[in-house]
Every structure is written in C-alpha cells, then in structure tokens.
Amino acid sequence: MNTNKKFLLTFIAFACFNCAFAQFLQQQKQYGRVRTALTEKEQIIKDNLLKHNLTTDNVQILIIAYKAEKQLEIYACKKGESIYKQIAVYDVCALSGQLGAKRMQGDGQVPEGFYQIDRFNPASNFYLSLGINYPNQSDKKKSKAARLGGDIFIHGSCVTIGCLPMTNDKIKEIYLYVIYARNNGQKNIPVYIFPFRMTDSNFETYKNRYAQNKELIDFWTNLKIGYDKFFIDKKALKITVDAIGDYVF
Numbered sequence: 001m002n003t004n005k006k007f008l009l010t011f012i013a014f015a016c017f018n019c020a021f022a023q024f025l026q027q028q029k030q031y032g033r034v035r036t037a038l039t040e041k042e043q044i045i046k047d048n049l050l051k052h053n054l055t056t057d058n059v060q061i062l063i064i065a066y067k068a069e070k071q072l073e074i075y076a077c078k079k080g081e082s083i084y085k086q087i088a089v090y091d092v093c094a095l096s097g098q099l100g101a102k103r104m105q106g107d108g109q110v111p112e113g114f115y116q117i118d119r120f121n122p123a124s125n126f127y128l129s130l131g132i133n134y135p136n137q138s139d140k141k142k143s144k145a146a147r148l149g150g151d152i153f154i155h156g157s158c159v160t161i162g163c164l165p166m167t168n169d170k171i172k173e174i175y176l177y178v179i180y181a182r183n184n185g186q187k188n189i190p191v192y193i194f195p196f197r198m199t200d201s202n203f204e205t206y207k208n209r210y211a212q213n214k215e216l217i218d219f220w221t222n223l224k225i226g227y228d229k230f231f232i233d234k235k236a237l238k239i240t241v242d243a244i245g246d247y248v249f
Helices: 003-022 024-028 032-051 137-142 167-183 200-209 214-233
Strands: 059-066 071-078 085-091 113-124 127-132 152-155 190-194
Touching (some): 024 167, 032 085, 032 113, 071 167, 113 137, 113 152, 127 167, 190 214, 200 214
Parallel strands (some): 059 190
Antiparallel strands (some): 059 071, 071 085, 113 127, 113 190
C-alpha cells in the first residue's frame, strides 16, 4: 500500500471515530429528560465552564466521590490538555452501607476504587443515570463471592442501594457535563470513589478507628497511593491491577 493511500485510510478512520462521538449529544437529545436538562441547565453549565476558561465544545471530565463526606466533585480540563481542576461540588443525597469496598451482591455497599463511566441511561427509573464499571478487575480479584453484583450508578432521586443519588435537579447538571465530555471524544471518563478525603491526618484518624480490620486498612492504603498521586499531579491516573487485585499507579 502506498503512503498516500495509507494516510487517506488513517484519516478516514480518525474522522469516523470523531464523528461517532460528535453524534452522541444529538442521540441523547432524542430523550425528553435530556432536553429538559438542556433547557434548565445548559446555561448554568456554560457559565460555569466559562469561569474556568472551558466550553461545552472542549471540556473533558473526571469525577471524584467521597462516601464519609457525602460529596461528589467534578474536575475538568480542556481537550488535548491533561491537568484537571475542580469546577463543581455536589452533595450526595443518601448513602447505603458503610465505609469499605463493595465485595458481593446484596451487601448494600457503595464501591470504593477507581472506575469509569460505562453506561448512559437517559430513561432511568431514577431520572438520569450514569453507570460505573463495577465490578472492575480489582473487585473481581479481591472478592471471594460467587456474585459480586453490578448496576452501580450515579443517578437522580434520593434513594439508593449501593449507588450515588444526586437528586433529580443536580443529576441534570452532572449528566450534561458528562455527555458534553463524551461528545467531545472522551472515551474514558474516570470516576474515583474514596471512603473519605484521604489526607494524611484524615487517614490516621480512620486507621485508628478501624485498626482491628487490617484487610480494610491495607485496601485503603492502596487507594491512598492513587489519591495522593492525583492531587499532586492533577492528571487522570494510569492504572493497572496486580495479581492480588491491588491498584498499581
């Protein structure tokens, strides 16, 4: 194959890839709840992005949630760049379970770890929903359960079994941030879920509180490595999982 033809085929493949993402927002607009979210929240989103020198046409998103503090934070950067900054904070409306990882179906736990958005449900029973890829490879290696469960979402309403409910009002904003990012070609949208803000002083407090649970402390120690790295670099983490399910950064 000559060089010109190879270049043309590469260009076409790249164009088709970008086109598929560019159509995402239009596909989402077929749903009434997305159109309602755009009517009510689009200007709020645009104004907030503008304050951070971003637009709906170039934003990339990263989400961090803290179970103990019941908060969800939106971080963003410009497409083509890599340094994220916090642009919004939301209260999580309700939580089930307790601190610690989700390890089996039916335990009521909100997962802890490093995930990605893997589903968009604009016609959810909980208004709008963003699915996360629980169980991930770490969860599968660390769990001994026959069934780990699934269907963990960031969604509307204020009821939950293992999910992060944000109310119907606030999920409109969060959902829009994420669909703009996907429409801009962001294939992997990270969701980091921590048991608490893992500052050194906070971690010492929780280590003392849960001192008799060595397995949990070891798991949190592993999460803290990723927490510290993100807040030093402010870049999306590059993560692999080792043979025992620990995250490697």
